[in-house]
Amino acid sequence: MEGxxxxxxxxxxxxxxxxxxxxxxxxxxxxxxxxxxxxxxIFLLSDTFVFGCFLLAYMTVxxxxxxxxxNPSEVFALEIFGTHMPLILIAIMTFVLITSSGTxxxxxxxxxxxxxxxxxxxxVVTAIFGALFVGMQxxxxxxxxxxxxxxxxxPWGAEQFGSAFFMITGFHGTHVTxxxxxxxxxxxxxxxxxxxxxxxxxxxxxxxxYEIVEITGLYWHFVDLVWVFxxxxxxxx
Amino acid sequence: xxxxxxxxxxxxxxxxxxxxxxxxxxWITKYVFSQDxxxxxxxYALTATAIGLVALALSWLMRLxxxxxxxxxxxxxxxxxxxITMHGMIMVVYLLTALFLGGFGNYLIPLMIxxxxxxxxxxxxxxxxxxxxxxxxxxxxxxxPGGPTGAGWTLYPPQAILSGTPGxxxxxxxxxLLSLMLFIIGFxxxxxxxxxxxxxxxxxxxxxxxxxxxxxxxxxxxxMALLAFPALFVSCVMMMLDRLLGTSFFMPALVExxxxxxxxxxxxxxxxxxxxxxxxxxVYIVALPAFGIVSDLxxxxxxxNIFGYRQMVWAIVIIGALSFVVxxxxxxxxxxxxxxxxxxxxxxxxxxxxxxxxxxxxxxTLWRGxxxxxxxxxxxxxxxxxxxxxxxxxxxxxxxxxxxPLSDTxxxxxxxxxxxxxxxxxxxxxxxxxxxPKITGRMLNxxxxxxxxxxxxxxxxxxxxxxxxxxxxxxxxxYHEIGETAFVPASAHTLNAFISVMALIVGAAQILxxxxxxxxxxxxxPAGGNPWNATSLEWQTPETPPxxxxxxxxxxxxxxxxYDYSVPGAARDFIPQNQPPARAAE
Numbered sequence: 001m002e003g004x005x006x007x008x009x010x011x012x013x014x015x016x017x018x019x020x021x022x023x024x025x026x027x028x029x030x031x032x033x034x035x036x037x038x039x040x041x042i043f044l045l046s047d048t049f050v051f052g053c054f055l056l057a058y059m060t061v062x063x064x065x066x067x068x069x070x071n072p073s074e075v076f077a078l079e080i081f082g083t084h085m086p087l088i089l090i091a092i093m094t095f096v097l098i099t100s101s102g103t104x105x106x107x108x109x110x111x112x113x114x115x116x117x118x119x120x121x122x123x124v125v126t127a128i129f130g131a132l133f134v135g136m137q138x139x140x141x142x143x144x145x146x147x148x149x150x151x152x153x154x155p156w157g158a159e160q161f162g163s164a165f166f167m168i169t170g171f172h173g174t175h176v177t178x179x180x181x182x183x184x185x186x187x188x189x190x191x192x193x194x195x196x197x198x199x200x201x202x203x204x205x206x207x208x209x210y211e212i213v214e215i216t217g218l219y220w221h222f223v224d225l226v227w228v229f230x231x232x233x234x235x236x237x
Numbered sequence: 238x239x240x241x242x243x244x245x246x247x248x249x250x251x252x253x254x255x256x257x258x259x260x261x262x263x264w265i266t267k268y269v270f271s272q273d274x275x276x277x278x279x280x281y282a283l284t285a286t287a288i289g290l291v292a293l294a295l296s297w298l299m300r301l302x303x304x305x306x307x308x309x310x311x312x313x314x315x316x317x318x319x320x321i322t323m324h325g326m327i328m329v330v331y332l333l334t335a336l337f338l339g340g341f342g343n344y345l346i347p348l349m350i351x352x353x354x355x356x357x358x359x360x361x362x363x364x365x366x367x368x369x370x371x372x373x374x375x376x377x378x379x380x381x382p383g384g385p386t387g388a389g390w391t392l393y394p395p396q397a398i399l400s401g402t403p404g405x406x407x408x409x410x411x412x413x414l415l416s417l418m419l420f421i422i423g424f425x426x427x428x429x430x431x432x433x434x435x436x437x438x439x440x441x442x443x444x445x446x447x448x449x450x451x452x453x454x455x456x457x458x459x460x461m462a463l464l465a466f467p468a469l470f471v472s473c474v475m476m477m478l479d480r481l482l483g484t485s486f487f488m489p490a491l492v493e494x495x496x497x498x499x500x501x502x503x504x505x506x507x508x509x510x511x512x513x514x515x516x517x518x519x520v521y522i523v524a525l526p527a528f529g530i531v532s533d534l535x536x537x538x539x540x541x542n543i544f545g546y547r548q549m550v551w552a553i554v555i556i557g558a559l560s561f562v563v564x565x566x567x568x569x570x571x572x573x574x575x576x577x578x579x580x581x582x583x584x585x586x587x588x589x590x591x592x593x594x595x596x597x598x599x600x601x602t603l604w605r606g607x608x609x610x611x612x613x614x615x616x617x618x619x620x621x622x623x624x625x626x627x628x629x630x631x632x633x634x635x636x637x638x639x640x641x642p643l644s645d646t647x648x649x650x651x652x653x654x655x656x657x658x659x660x661x662x663x664x665x666x667x668x669x670x671x672x673x674p675k676i677t678g679r680m681l682n683x684x685x686x687x688x689x690x691x692x693x694x695x696x697x698x699x700x701x702x703x704x705x706x707x708x709x710x711x712x713x714x715x716y717h718e719i720g721e722t723a724f725v726p727a728s729a730h731t732l733n734a735f736i737s738v739m740a741l742i743v744g745a746a747q748i749l750x751x752x753x754x755x756x757x758x759x760x761x762x763p764a765g766g767n768p769w770n771a772t773s774l775e776w777q778t779p780e781t782p783p784x785x786x787x788x789x790x791x792x793x794x795x796x797x798x799x800y801d802y803s804v805p806g807a808a809r810d811f812i813p814q815n816q817p818p819a820r821a822a823e
Binding site: 152163 | 248249251252253257259356357359425428429430432433436437438439440441442443444445446447463464466467468470471472474475478482483484485486499501502503504506507511514795
């Protein structure tokens with residue numbers, strides 16, 4: 001099957017001509033793109049609209065409210081060894097999440113080399129970084145809740161600050177958590193060699209392939225990218 | 238696996254190995270938890286019809302109240318609001334969207350593009366079951382304390398979650414929001430399937446520009462739905478937080494019954510923008526599959542190729558794209574910058590251009606065609622007339638200065654019932670009469686079909702034409718009882734009673750249709766594989782109804798577009814898509 005795909009690829013013209021040739025061809029529009037990967041890309045496009053709506057809604061209420069918006073640099077500051085450091089926790093969280101994208105990319109690479117052990121290891125490392133991120137987010141939530149921030153109000157200003165904060169970071173954190181669970185499931189399957197033996201899945205009764213590592217990776221990178229926008233629009237603005 | 242090296246008559250070799258099918262082992266996995274797109278499509282269609290009947294019954298109750306105010310005093314104002322809300326939401330989302338995309342999409346896409354199944358049958362199965370849960374949650378709100386929500390189908394805050402609205406401070410609104418969120422999750426699972434199947438799993442020789450317009454319509458509508466439903470999902474989440482946690486996304490500072498509420502600084506307009514960013518594409522999510530299906534019905538039953546196929550495809554795509562930039566024409570009375578009103582009025586009128594192209598092309602397809610007035614054709618013709626009628630009043634309402642006085646009158650109700658209620662429903666009926674023989678192997682009863690058609694078609698006009706008029710008189714929508722006012726003449730009340738009687742009669746005709754569906758399964762005339770002599774692939778399956786896997790041992794190979802009707806020199810007046818060129822003259 002892969003052999004067939006490659007002969008096709010060799011005949012394809014490049015650039016705009018290739019684009020037109022692909023879209024006017026039969027069977028497949030995206031040559032060499034599997035069904036699973038195509039589905040993940042389209043899902044991510046849809047999910048982009050979800051996060052886009054969340055962020056636009058946040059910006060709208062931030063503009064429409066008549067009360068002053070709390071200063072995020074002050075709200076998200078920590079005292080570490082007597083030093084007042086604005087946004088330090090968020091900086092660490094961002095660093096951890098971006099690092100996890102790196103280990104995810106390594107997992108995909110090892111997966112294509114059919115390096116079972118290293119793929120599984122890198123997937124687990126990615127999952128640990130992800131869990132660390134969610135853990136730090138839980139710490140951040142706890143701290144803010146202790147300081148009196150609630151979805152319906154806070155001591156410093158517009159109540160939409162707390163509403164938007166808990167909703168958007170909560171929704172993103174849910175995405176990360178789902179990602180961690182998927183990473184661990186895929187890591188287990190890789191470790192056990194399911195993708196080498198074609199062992200059928202528990203629910204779907206269908207065998208998986210190493211490509212699932214890459215598809216999980218697409219999701220994971222997307223979740224990281226969304227965080228960059230949340231970081232820029234919620235914390236830095 | 239099909240052969241890899243043969244290049245039959247210039248058709249490229251297979252790029253993908255034939256799929257490995259999941260074979261059901263028991264009755265349960267075959268007919269209940271089925272992963273076969275055809276069964277899933279039928280499940281979607283039956284569920285949508287069942288909940289649609291509830292919405293039909295609600296419309297009867299509403300019409301009884303409107304036609305004969307004071308007579309049916311068991312219908313309180315609160316219940317009236319609940320009826321209109323549930324009627325609207327069920328019809329738009331749970332019936333039309335689910336039936337076109339989940340029902341026809343699932344059944345027709347794999348068959349029409351020559352695939353064995355959807356690309357992710359397991360996810361497809363989950364899609365249906367989540368949809369079913371969404372429907373059950375919605376239905377449960379009828380039995381919840383306080384009853385279903387009465388906020389109107391647009392669910393505008395702040396009123397949607399205040400105590401004055403039925404269900405606002407009870408379970409009603411929560412169950413509605415939960416149900417919508419489930420629907421969107423379930424739909425996304427199915428929608429990803431439809432899109433990837435069309436893009437990546439077509440038969441050999443099936444290029445995008447050879448696909449029947451039905452597939453184009455459903456495909457474009459699905460892409461739109463995947464981009465529009467997120468806005469509804471997000472607004473559901475935020476309204477739920479407003480209602481449950483007391484946040485103020487949509488809730489400004491309010492005084493209710495002398496009490497200052499614990500909300501401050503939210504933006505009700507934000508909800509309207511999010512809702513209509515979903516809501517307007519939703520109109521075309523319903524309309525585009527109807528456009529596609531009706532094109533195929535007209536072409537097949539007029540024995541003529543569709544006129545301007547490429548224009549038709551591009552019109553579908555352009556309408557889909559434009560429908561994302563017209564949403565605020567639903568909000569002219571909400572208050573916005575006049576330049577925005579100008580922008581949205583312009584885009585709204587521009588969208589009439591590709592739509593008009595489609596209408597002209599349908600007419601030119603009929604022009605000098607060999608028109609067979611079969612029941613599907615009657616419904617297709619009724620669609621064109623009804624859609625043009627409803628579309629023209631849309632041009633009235635798209636203009637700011639005309640819309641402002643007409644806003645929230647019965648004129649608006651008449652407009653959208655014509656254009657996105659009656660017209661798509663006619664297509665659904667036509668499509669069922671057209672494809673029922675493929676689904677069951679038997680024809681629907683013709684006599685019952687014709688009675689159903691004429692009562693529904695004439696009845697729909699007798700209902701909605703007078704409604705335009707009473708709307709122009711200024712009769713407002715969503716009023717439990719108009720009462721005696723200076724500007725509403727007594728004749729409007731008479732007309733209202735007339736409309737209500739007609740609504741009951743048209744509703745009763747639908748019972749006849751359902752009876753026909755059940756009766757014909759066993760007693761209908763056997764149809765054979767291709768009763769309409771149609772060209773598209775679904776009529777060329779080796780067996781009827783198509784079995785699991787659709788095509789038997791070999792996948793079909795496609796040599797031509799779907800509209801080779803009455804080709805000069807051909808032996809028959811149609812050439813199936815999978816017939817090789819050398820044999821076309823046979």
